[in-house]
Amino acid sequence: MAALISYQVASRTNPARGPGIELWPRMVPWVQFFLDNYRFLQTLMTHIWLLRHDELYATLMLFCHCVGTEHPQNMSLMVSTPGFRVLAVRAWYSQAGKDIVLDSNDYFAMAVCDVFADGEGISLDEVIEGSDGDLDNFAKLLVRQCDPLIRRHSGSANPLTSKTRFRILRLVISTVVGLSRSASALLYPALVRHGYVKTLTMVMYAFLELPRASLRDLPPFEWDHVKAGVSQLDHLFFLRRAGHELQSSLEAGLLDVLLCCAQADVSDTIHLGSLCAIIAEFLTPSTVYRGVLITMGLAESKTTVSRVIYHEETKKVWTNFTEILARRLAVLNLFDAPGRITQRACDNFECTIIQAKRDLRRCSGCHTAFYCSRECQIGHWNAGHREGCSWHVQRRKSLRLMCTPxxxxxxxxxxxxxxxxxxxxxxxxxxxxxxxxxxxxxxxxxxxxxxxxxxxxxxxxxxxxxxxxxxxxxxxxxxxxxxxxxxxxxxxxxxxxxxxxxxxxxxxxxxxxxxxxxxxxxxxxxxxxxxxxxxxxxxxxxxxxxxxxxxxxxx
Structure with a gap:
């Protein structure tokens, strides 16, 4: 059986060579595979004839996951076999209308992760063949099947383990990384349309919720996936394909993800360029002040972030806080001002009342002092506001020259x-x-x-x-x-x-x-x-x- 499978695989990939001594190196791994996994194969073959096509696809994926868990060296052998990734796409696609994929069966998700994230990732041709050319539904499936698992594991009663986090991250990011060059014109618009930007942010944010020690000790392979996600976000935002997705991504923790990535890895200048481009150009009013506060908090702490801010490659963006503040203020001018004060204290210090701003009367001269009654206004006038009222008027005029209201x-x-x-x-x-x-x-x-x-x-x-x-x-x-x-x-x-x-x-x-x-x-x-x-x-x-x-x- 091993020789037959190896012969068919080799003939399909290189039919010109045909059978011969060159096939033996390909047969040896398969022989070892069957020897190692005889028990799994025996169980699988006992039930395989009773399964429908979609159940067969799912069963094969679960089988591959069990094999890969017990003998990791065999996963690469299976994934490298031509047509295996197409089988994975079909298995995943066959469950599109069901909740088995990621909502109630983590093992199936792990199997798909192992296939999609192994090696160079999945290609566009394999996706097209496995999904019968329906890229829009493939994008919808990719986004839809990640969301419930992230939400389900976010509760304290069932915390997401680091192993599961890594595999979810690999599933979402690696699939698109493998498609980014050849499929950007076809797949990215569909992904964005179905909420991929927010999902990617949620995945990275859930991943970065791991203990900081785990974050610092993260293997380079996993950091490559995180940085690939940042690059994808930069690409999507730069081409304005994200649209309204940006706001929801910021609310889902995008700033935390980007700044945490910068803090943990300061060696990759390309990654930092993407990071700074996103932060500098795509902040919205609800997160403007939060972005500034996070930036200042990290810069204030004695961490590697100070090196990020003044890194040679990103010096133009992170010259000093004044430039950063100016950018956010420029964005802020397009929207209503945040932090509006709705309650004020009476300016007469003999009075301790605090009321809604609309219930207080304003000084007609400077428009900066508020009083709860005429008596309080007279008392404050005699206590010093007489001299300060005109000064407040001048100050208000000078502030208008320096900054907008x-x-x-x-x-x-x-x-x-x-x-x-x-x-x-x-x-x-x-x-x-x-x-x-x-x-x-x-x-x-x-x-x-x-x-x-x-x-x-x-x-x-x-x-x-x-x-x-x-x-x-x-x-x-x-x-x-x-x-x-x-x-x-x-x-x-x-x-x-x-x-x-x-x-x-x-x-x-x-x-x-x-x-x-x-x-x-x-x-x-x-x-x-x-x-x-x-x-x-x-x-x-x-x-x-x-x-x-x-x-x-x-x-």
């Missing part, structure tokens, strides 16, 4: 996010600085001018017409008059942005729920060096959970 809204939203995410560190540093210098006017400085985010608490020094911080940054008097007169119920969050060789600042008042420092925070700070940084962070977060500061960005 939507850009300003985005920057405000970004600063608010950083203030809240650093709330524990802000609280500790604020207490330390206030204890050492109780008369100082404090501010929280978020410095983005150097391409990354740096945070520190600084205090202001009183001057003539201006105030100056520790590092020489100057502010106009009305800003700090308002803070100084608040009696500790207000502080400042300051954003410093780079602009070429210069930098400009944007400040946001932060309304404090109480001017008093919680005694629990004082106790933590008093312990000094007896606690590690992690212990301080943990205790501060515990205090803030019990006594939330209820700070409010107040613009």
């Amino acid at each position: 939507k850009e300003y809204a985005f920057l405000r939203f970004l600063l608010r996010h950083d203030w809240q995410s650093h709330s524990a560190a802000v609280a500790v540093d604020y207490v330390k600085t206030q204890i050492s210098n109780p008369q100082a006017t404090l501010l929280a400085l978020f410095d983005y001018a150097q391409g990354h985010r740096a945070f520190e608490i600084q205090h202001c020094v009183l001057g003539g017409t201006q105030h100056e911080t520790e590092d020489g940054m100057e502010f106009d008097v009305p800003v700090f008059q308002q803070v100084a007169r608040s009696g500790g119920r207000m502080t400042l969050a300051v954003m410093r942005l780079g602009n070429g060789d210069k930098s400009w600042t944007m400040w946001l008042p932060v309304r404090r729920a109480s001017p008093e420092i919680p005694e629990a925070l004082k106790a933590i700070v008093a312990l000094g060096d007896s606690l590690t940084e992690a212990e301080v962070q943990e205790q501060v977060e515990e205090v803030m959970r019990k006594e939330p500061p209820n700070d409010l960005i107040h613009v």
